[in-house]
Amino acid sequence: MNTLTKKHINLSQLSELKKILRKASLHTVCEEALCPNIGECFQRGTATFLIAGKICTRNCGFCSIEKGETLPLDPEEPKRIAETVKKLNLKYVVITSVTRDDLNDGGAEHFVNTINSIRQINPDIKIEVLVPDFRGDKEAAMKIFTSKPYIFNHNLETVPRLYQKVRPKADYERSLKLIFWAKENNLSTKSGLMLGMGEKEQEVMRVMDDLRRSGCDILTLGQYLAPTKNRYPVKEYLKKEIFEFYRKKALEIGFINCQSSTYVRSSYMADMTSDFRPQVTDNKY
Numbered sequence: 001m002n003t004l005t006k007k008h009i010n011l012s013q014l015s016e017l018k019k020i021l022r023k024a025s026l027h028t029v030c031e032e033a034l035c036p037n038i039g040e041c042f043q044r045g046t047a048t049f050l051i052a053g054k055i056c057t058r059n060c061g062f063c064s065i066e067k068g069e070t071l072p073l074d075p076e077e078p079k080r081i082a083e084t085v086k087k088l089n090l091k092y093v094v095i096t097s098v099t100r101d102d103l104n105d106g107g108a109e110h111f112v113n114t115i116n117s118i119r120q121i122n123p124d125i126k127i128e129v130l131v132p133d134f135r136g137d138k139e140a141a142m143k144i145f146t147s148k149p150y151i152f153n154h155n156l157e158t159v160p161r162l163y164q165k166v167r168p169k170a171d172y173e174r175s176l177k178l179i180f181w182a183k184e185n186n187l188s189t190k191s192g193l194m195l196g197m198g199e200k201e202q203e204v205m206r207v208m209d210d211l212r213r214s215g216c217d218i219l220t221l222g223q224y225l226a227p228t229k230n231r232y233p234v235k236e237y238l239k240k241e242i243f244e245f246y247r248k249k250a251l252e253i254g255f256i257n258c259q260s261s262t263y264v265r266s267s268y269m270a271d272m273t274s275d276f277r278p279q280v281t282d283n284k285y
Contacts, residue, residue: 064227078117096130106134183215192220222264
């Protein structure tokens, strides 16, 4: 195992949580994306659930999730997630998905069904969604907005110049627009970047500015780690001083919170990050 993935792992607890997830036929992005924080987050009894299958319709250069022919959505998955959330006694849940360009709404309705199933079991639970771009379909995105998640998260991942290599089927402006729409609908918004992919300082600062203009409240910045040797290579390992520099700059330009360090990932310590969520006037589902 890479030493960067050994952080705070309690093997017995990790094994038990995996058994619970497998018994319910559920997947977590923690496992599928080979997150370096899997031990720490599982030890805290938290996880980011991956819905709509574990096969993605895109082939992003940074991602380890399997690409290929997808399967039909499982209508029972939302219920199983809700039951598992209850069994694990979670108070804060992150729901994300693979990109499903094969579906008319990109899987938005499946997100809503999952949110509603969890709330039926615990109406007070805080739910963060980390969504794909829905191919820029505002009607699909509105389904998510109407469900009023506690945090609406959509990652830009990298700077515009690198999109062709890193996110060839994504569009920078389209992703910014999705965050803008979410803010228009009075949601607390969040996005994230991976650093060390060859970006320059001025490019990172431009993305920060673009996100703030689009209404993004919370930012996460972490070190990119290539999941396998066949994926996009790491160009640079950033020093902690650089992460701290970006964190201070983000706060200076108006982000309410910025988590910035080597091991930070979009859903890492999401419950604590959300403590800095801005006040909203209509966030009750």
